[in-house]
Amino acid sequence: MTTAIQHGAVDAARDSRRMGRGFWIVAAISFLYLFAVSAPSPLYGIYAAQWHFSPTTLTAVFGVYALTLLGTMLLAGSLSDALGRRPVIAAALVVQAVTMVLFLFADNVGWLYAARLTQGCATGLVTAAVSAALVDLQPANRPGLAPLVNATVPAAGLAVGALSSGALVRYAPAPTRLIYALLLAGFVALIVILLTMVPETVTQRHRARLGSRVGVERPLRRAFLATVPVLVSVWALSGLYLSLGPSLALTMEHSHNALLGGAVIFLLCGCGAVTGIVMRGSAPRRAMLVGCALLGTGVLITVASVALSVPALLYVGTVVSGCGFGAGFLGTFRTLAGLAEPERRSELITAIYVVAYLSFSVPGVIAGILTTRIGLHDTAIGYGLVVAALAWIALPATARHCYRC
Incomplete structure (x- = not known):
């Protein structure tokens, strides 16, 4: 009897270690996915110069990614519940590897459209599966770890991806190729690691159904x-930064150093990730109110930097806005998810992401069109004022209608 109990304890400890290892592997997949999403941003200026396309085309390329991501998530977001986490994540990694090949061999804007469309499909396919896998594999003694990783690791990936890409463009050879070759190797390695080291957590398989309920x-x-208003302002600002942010920074600095372009994205997303960690224990309503105030203030500082042509203020405004981004989205997500009935929570979360990704893509495309017609300077000022107004409008609305949180 004692021997059987000892064997059971050893097996349980082994399973626990395997689950914990699998958790961090899936977290690494989430990180590298978002790293790859922001990696092209510092390169857009080089592409535009080589292939002679306008800011309208640049933001359209970005919008294609976001809208394809949303469509794929709505269509196939629940596949991992039916087929298992590992098969869906592995399939998404294969698609992402194909995306890196498309970027690697891109020699005109058509390839860029194809790469971003494929990347949107890959990210839309993996988002729900990775989020669910993190919850499934979460260590039993750390119950809050999965929500924290889900909230902060993607933002950290965006931050490090943009900065790393900018550094490689500035200091390494083959600036439009090397980053994608390295990412391709990383995704191929993760496919092997996923299939050999991550346990499957879905044991009851059933027939797959396409489509997600939104409500x-x-x-x-x-x-x-x-x-x-805060959802739109948070995601519209991030969409602007990932598409036109590097161009704005380089224009204000009168520089061609792509590292500066990556730095503004790094500051926005990195501060967002850090703020999410710092405020993880705060009440959702408080996080949302703090996020609105910081976002509104930070964007106004950014607008002032553009209007007065003071580059240093751009980085200050980006840091404050980034803190608002992290607190605002964390507070919004937890506010609504906490109020929803458990059986309707997934529908509500999908509705949140519909608003988020539409705000991420559509305003950015509009900004690209306006940049072509009235210039980046005036577009950035007008865009920033709208985002700041939305953030300040959200403050009284949050205080009034989210009092239960």
């Missing part, structure tokens, strides 16, 4: 509408 319960509609 907001009637009692939550007022609170949901109250969060829309």
Whole structure:
């Protein structure tokens, strides 16, 4: 009897270690995915110079990614519940590896469209599966770890990806190729590691159904509408930074150093990730109110930097805005998810991401069109004022309608 108990304890410890190892491997997949999403941003200026396309085309390329991601997530977001986490994540990694090949051999804007479209499909396919796998594999003694990783690791990936890409463009050979070759090797390695070292957590398989339900319960509609301004402002700002942010920084600095372009994205997303960690224990309503105030203030500082042509203020505004980004989205997500009934929570989360990714893509494309017509300077000022206004509007709406959080 004693021997059987000892064997059971050894098996349980081995399973626990395997689950813990699998958790961090999936976290690494999430990180590298978002690293790859921001990696092209510092290169857009080089592409535009080589292939002679306008800011409208640049933001359209970015918009294709976001809209394809949203469409794929709505269509195939629940596949891992039916087929298992590992097969879906592995398939998404294969698609992402194909994306890196497309970027690697791109020699005109058509290849760029194809690469971003494929990347949107890969990210849309993996997002829900990775989020669910992190919850499944979360260490039993650390119950808050999965939500924290889900909230902060993607932002950290965006931050490090942009900065690393900018550094390679500035200091390494083959600036439009090397980053993608390294990422391709990373994704191929992760496919092997996933299939050999990560346990499958879905044991009950069933027939796959395409399509995700989207909805907001009637009692939550007022609170949901109250969060829309901050959702739109947070994601519209991040979309602008990832598409036109490097161009704005280089124009203000009168420089061609791509590292500066990557730095503004690094500051925005990195500060967002750090703020998410710092405020993880705060009440959702408080996080959201702090996020609105910081975002509104930071964007106004950024607008002042553009209007007065003071580059240093751009970085200050980006840091403050980044803190607002992290706190605002964390607070919004936790506010709504906490109010929803468990059986309707996935529908509400999908609705949140619909608003988020539309805000991520559509305003950026509009900004690209305006940049072509009135210039980057005036577009950045107008865009920033709209985002700041939305953030300040969200403050009283949050205070009034999210009092239950």
